[in-house]
Amino acid sequence: MAKMLKRWWPLFVLPTALSFLFGFMIPFVQGFYLSFCKFITISDAKPVGLDNYVAAFSDPQFANAFWYTALFALVSTVLINVLALAIALALTRKDLKGTNSFRTVFFMPNLIGGIVLGYIWNILINCALSIVGEQLLALNSTAGFWGMILLTLWQQVGYMMIIYIAGLQSIPSDYLEAARVDGANAWQTLWKVKIPNLMSTITICLFLTVTNGFKLFDQNLALTAGEPKHATEMLALNIYNTFYARQGAKWMGIGQAKAVIFCILVICIVMIQLRATRSREVQQ
């Protein structure tokens, strides 16, 4: 059958492969090449060697954005996963009424786009700040950071909760039964039975939240737009601003170089994640 199918490739593979070539491969390779060039449009690109990378690494705003993003990813990952797992554990209890409606409510914010979410929270946080008498988001970087955390919690706790619930439900009930017969209390059951059996789910969720944290753009743009003075600017937004908000020919190349660095960073995180999952699979 494979032989016969082979002749049909123009119909089966070509549309996707062509779109992929133009929508991903060519821009990717071109982008990589342009990171070594000075340019305003693609046709006037002049190779400049590693200048863009040197400039990107010596840009204090970029370094600031990197540490800010790393801190944000760390805090949001820990909080999201702890809260999501706690809610998932509570919602999978026997005889708790209304679990389905709670689940529905907690998941809902995921369907609303990042821009709209960011805007809603911008209004809400500004109102709260003005009632307390603090400075508004545009001048208040501490509120900007925790506002972003709150917003991501609101959005992603429900998502991760769904995945944790699925993981918890796939633990064979014999295990829990056996633990109960052996006289384990709830705390022991959690640490000795549920969490070890949940490790693959936890890895997936950790990975999803870390990459989401690093790639975050829409929410950042809509909530604070990097104000005040780029203090709440994350990596993705920093790259975007380097491209489109700065004047002068050299910034395009630097922006592209930053994008390549960012891309490599994300790929590294994914590789670490893959390795972690693999080694755990071997153990089981």
Place this chain on the structure above:
Amino acid sequence: MKRDKVINKILAVFFTILSLAWIYPMVMILMNSFKEETTITTSTAFDFVTSENSAGFANYIAALEKQGFLAAFGYSLVITITSVALILVCCSMCAWFIVRVKNRISNILYYLFVFSMVVPFQMLMFTLSNMANTLGFNTPFNICFIYLGFGAGLAVFMFAGFVKTIPLEIEEAATIDGCNPLQTFFHVVLPIMKPTYISVGILETMWVWNDYLLPYLVLDRTKYQTIPILIQYFRGGYGRVEMGPMFACIMMVIVPIVIMYLLCQRYIINGVISGAVKG
């Protein structure tokens, strides 16, 4: 056992309160969307709607008439439907081919697709928007090809994962009965893959409908705005921003989504779970 019951009661109360807090941001927008323009200020956003500051449906009418809401909604709808349909049809065919025809090219293609899932959009935003402009992909009707290229990674990956679990005998039987590959695919493979179509469709819909940066950079902004672009435009808008109509716009964006969600909740949640397990 009695202790369990008490804990359940406490939890039920706690989660009820938490759920109310969870939907409060949306309720706040809803209330503000009915207020009169002059009564909307930063410090009174939490206030309830009363007979004094109520504007009735004036904000909604303004949003529909002046702010280009309907056009943006229409463009978003067109882009989402064409892109997701294209992704589902093309990527499922491509994934089936890649899994069934084993050679070096199909292997390379598969790994390239997987690789593309990892790459952040910032890496290609400049070159991609440039190419879209020169090749004429900057209209809501052509942008779906870019979405096909960019969304192919996840879709091919999920479809291929499922195709691997389909026993080859079923397809061989169809071939012996005289089906050509196209017939085999549409009459045999496609019905088996239905659950995957739903999962992929939901994940891609959530992505395309809410995507901001790609259409913002690729589309000809002077002519076409999608919903996220419209909302962001209000925000960075020039001159005085009309808050009331903007709240009305946000509500009109959220309400259809919430209705859709309540109607096909089971599919959406299953889609998210299968996406996470495979991703």
